[in-house]
Amino acid sequence: MNAILYETDTLQLVVSELRADMSYQREHTEAWLAARVGDNLDLNLLGMPRVSQRQDGTYWVIDGWGRRTLMMLSGLGDEKITCIVYHGLTVAEEARLFLNFQDAVSHLKTGKFRAQVAAGDRDAVSIDSVVHSRGMSVGKDGPMPIGSVDALYRVYYPPTLKGARPDILAHTLDVVKDAWGSDRHARHGAILTAVGWVLAVHDGKVKKEDLSRKLAGYTGGADRLLADSRFLIQQEAKTTLPNAVATKLIHLINKGKRTNKLPEWRRLQYTKR
Numbered sequence: 093m094n095a096i097l098y099e100t101d102t103l104q105l106v107v108s109e110l111r112a113d114m115s116y117q118r119e120h121t122e123a124w125l126a127a128r129v130g131d132n133l134d135l136n137l138l139g140m141p142r143v144s145q146r147q148d149g150t151y152w153v154i155d156g157w158g159r160r161t162l163m164m165l166s167g168l169g170d171e172k173i174t175c176i177v178y179h180g181l182t183v184a185e186e187a188r189l190f191l192n193f194q195d196a197v198s199h200l201k202t203g204k205f206r207a208q209v210a211a212g213d214r215d216a217v218s219i220d221s222v223v224h225s226r227g228m229s230v231g232k233d234g235p236m237p238i239g240s241v242d243a244l245y246r247v248y249y250p251p252t253l254k255g256a257r258p259d260i261l262a263h264t265l266d267v268v269k270d271a272w273g274s275d276r277h278a279r280h281g282a283i284l285t286a287v288g289w290v291l292a293v294h295d296g297k298v299k300k301e302d303l304s305r306k307l308a309g310y311t312g313g314a315d316r317l318l319a320d321s322r323f324l325i326q327q328e329a330k331t332t333l334p335n336a337v338a339t340k341l342i343h344l345i346n347k348g349k350r351t352n353k354l355p356e357w358r359r360l361q362y363t364k365r
Contacts, residue, residue, distance in 0.1 A: 099179045102140075108169035110143060110160045111152050115326055116187035118157070118333070142176045142193070144186045154178070154186050155193040201241045202231040215256060219244050222258050226265040228279070236274055240281030246334075247288030257292065263300045264288040268314070270300075271307035277314035282321070286337035290345075294354060298345065306344050335359045 141156025153160055156175075163171065178189070208216035220230060223244070228236040230244070238244065247261045264287045272278035291298055310317055321336035328336070339357040346353045 098181065098185075101177055101179075103175055103177050104172040105143070105151055105175050105177075106169075107160055107163045107171055107173055109151060110141065110175075111150060112157050112160075113152050113183060113186065115183070115322060116190050117153065140174050140176050142178065142189070144178045144181045146181075151175070151177070152186065154189050202239070205230055205241045215245070215248065218256065218258050219248050219261065222248075222261050223265065226262065226269060228265060228269075236269070236279065237276075238279045238284070240284065243281035243284040243334075246285045247292075250289060250292030252289070252293050253295065260288055260292050260295075263291055267291075267300050267304045267307065270304035271310075272314050275314050277318060280314065280318060282318065282333040282337050283314060285334035286341055289334065290338050290341050290357075297354070303341070303345065306347075307341075310344065331359055 139156070139159065141159055142154045143151045143156070144154055145151055159173075163169065163173065178186075181189070205216055205220075209220045223230055223238060226236075228234075228238055230238055230241065232239055244261065247264050248256055248258065250257055250260055253260070264284055267287050268278040268283060277283070287303070290303070291300065307314075307317075312319075317337065317340060318333075321333060321340050324336040324339060325331055325333065331339070335357065342354050342357045
């Protein structure tokens with residue numbers, strides 16, 4: 093096993109001076125922020141952000157962007173916060189570290205989800221049933237694993253429709269499976285979210301068979317779709333990866349049509365969880 097040890101130290105940094113590279117960072121929804129901002133915000137529970145000091149001296153958050161955002165919204169932008177600072181990283185190395193920290197969080201969410209299924213939680217049991225009915229599994233083990241519990245809930249509770257929609261989740265899983273089979277990139281959270289949201293927004297107007305066929309013909313497959321969507325984010329910094337993928341899906345669906353084109357994708361925010 094090849095161990096990697098980066099140069100780090102601990103510094104007190106001004107909150108407002110911390111930046112985010114949205115080519116790999118994620119934007120928090122209004123609902124996520126509203127549930128956490130308030131008079132009882134305890135800075136002692138936020139932990140230490142991990143940031144990268146780039147060659148120009150600026151500081152870029154790898155892990156802890158939510159903490160920085162919460163402090164800014166609470167009027168604490170001029171305060172200093174203790175950070176673990178990495179030196180000499182490339183943007184690619186920052187992104188890999190970000191993914192590693194996200195994997196750790198994802199593992200915890202998967203464990204919680206399994207506990208909810210065992211406890212008989214209605215939504216968790218329903219989601220788990222749909223996933224298994226498609227020959228897939230939740231977590232990193234099992235057949236055709238889905239690592240993003242959040243993505244499953246985003247599709248199960250589409251932001252444009254009322255209530256739970258297990259049918260939308262089932263159709264979403266059918267689309268990616270029929271298009272790309274067991275390719276792990278097909279079950280990326282952003283792709284699942286985008287496919288589910290497009291099906292929900294255009295409920296009944298986009299047939300899953302047509303979307304599967306279009307995606308199957310996408311040059312480079314699911315991995316290339318993610319790469320193209322990340323490039324789109326660089327051009328439209330205010331969007332998120334699921335919305336960028338949805339934008340690409342709408343373009344793909346409309347390609348070759350002269351009439352009955354779907355409208356341009358309008359950015360959605362998830363508000364259920």
